[in-house]
Amino acid sequence: MAAPVLSEPAATSQRSFWRRNQMRLAPWLFLAPGIAFFAVYVIFPIFQSFHISLYRWDGLGEARFIGMQNYERLFDDPAFYTSLKNNLRWLLLYLLAIPGGLFIALFLNQQVRGIRLYKSLFFFPFVISQVVVGLVFAWFYNPSIGLLNPLLGLFGAGPVNILGNPNTVTYGIIAAGLWPQVAYCMILYLTGLNAVDPEQVEAARLDGAKGWRMLWYVILPQLRPATFIAVVVTVIGALRSFDMISVMTNGGPFGSSRVLAYYMFEVSLSEYGFRMGYGAAIAVILFLIMMVYIAFFLWRMWREERGA
């Protein structure tokens, strides 16, 4: 770096400082506001939550340091295990959205009249807020006004009270959650199918491939990017499930439909009193589970970046 010439006026030397260094300074200038916001509202709070999880704190008064006690209590808490088990159910069953979405995408991947409108209408449950989806399904399941029991009646089954029975409630909510998620996966696959190389398909057809074999050996490998994104968003969506549980059952009956995300909220901010430290400990566990997926995603991204 050349020293500024003394006789030069200050303004020019400043401008030339910017001139000389702008390639190094510009990125940080552009990043500063975004990083500042993100650090204050996302990055620091993650560490703060880890910290708070070591305290007993009602959110207002003095916080008392209790070490790992919150975590120890967690492992004796039956509600924690119920939530964990339900999270596992969500995680596994929510993945059905992927084959479900693929199935509908294959069904709709045609070029008949009006198909575009059909695609939009199949997709639009995803655009509706989960709160409304939750309400809609709660009424659909409702034993006195819902359409589900009359429908089951046609097949000689039922009546059932899905949301009132601890054994079925979680499955009922997951089914409601699958509705928008299938729509999401469908649109991912429709876009993917659009980009499938037609020459490869024709070549495979000449070789006598069709139906399942064609799907498995020719189409699915080309849909891999879509499948990857579908898995990522579905797993994250499953672990984030909160809105529907809150709207449809409030975690009930008898806390049987809680998941970690909901239980954490209930512990920290509900009529049972504010137990922020305990809530933070639950959040930390949920965070660590999610971190496995985040790490996997970043690792894959890093590999791609290096390849590029």
Place this chain on the structure above:
Amino acid sequence: MFPTPVERRSAAVQNTYKALLPIALIMWLLPLLMVALFSIKPDSDFTQGNLWGWPSTFAGFENYTRVFTDSAMPRYLLNSVFITVPTVIGAVALSCMTGFALGVYRFRGNIWIFFMFVAGNFVPFQILMVPVRDLTVNMGLYDTRMGLVLFHIAFQTGFCTLFMRNFIRALPRELIEAARVEGVSEIRIFWYVVLPLMRPAIAALSVLIFTFIWNDYFWAVVLTQGVESQPVTAGITAFNSQFRAAYHMMSAGSIIAALPPVMMFFLMQKHFIAGLTLGAVK
């Protein structure tokens, strides 16, 4: 094309397919159709057990008008607008800059900052809940729309940066290089060269973020509590306790609450889907 286009199959297959489409659609949207039907029925249909039949009188107009005149719904809708629109502007503005910085410059730490945004965008909300609520209370912004907006801008910046950075990476670099050779300053390059090329990305992100924020429920219940500041997703709970067991009213209310993002989607479909499926194709 896969599966085989129906035009290439027999007439019987074609007709079956065309008949199946509307049936499948009705089955797919059945729960929603049920709510739509409820929303145009008069109260008396529910007491007389006419749940599934044709409405005895068309009460749609009356029900939907009552949503606006007899409840706080207009206020909640307005709150949602005042929360969603500033968030969209803020998050898109911030991420145009971060995306530009991470997409155009090669410098040490670039990839780590990028990963920080990506990872932060995936964390569970609960790990942020207690500290963010605390911070908002301390800033005196608890139960204000501003408190929600600031958090949403910050959080959405993660996803938006991912989106913008990848978009900018795909732009032709020669344009930027050429401008540099001409001696155009970096700030002017951003403003006059790159930003105009980012229009499609800005449109796609705006629609997506609008939908995400309009539909947010968790942060609405964590950071606000009254009719003064709660958005419609949280307000619908209060609405439903006001009209407890009046299913025609609750149905109409839900449909109104869900409508703005749906309209946004149908109006801006191309951008919406382009945004959502970014990365689904190589």
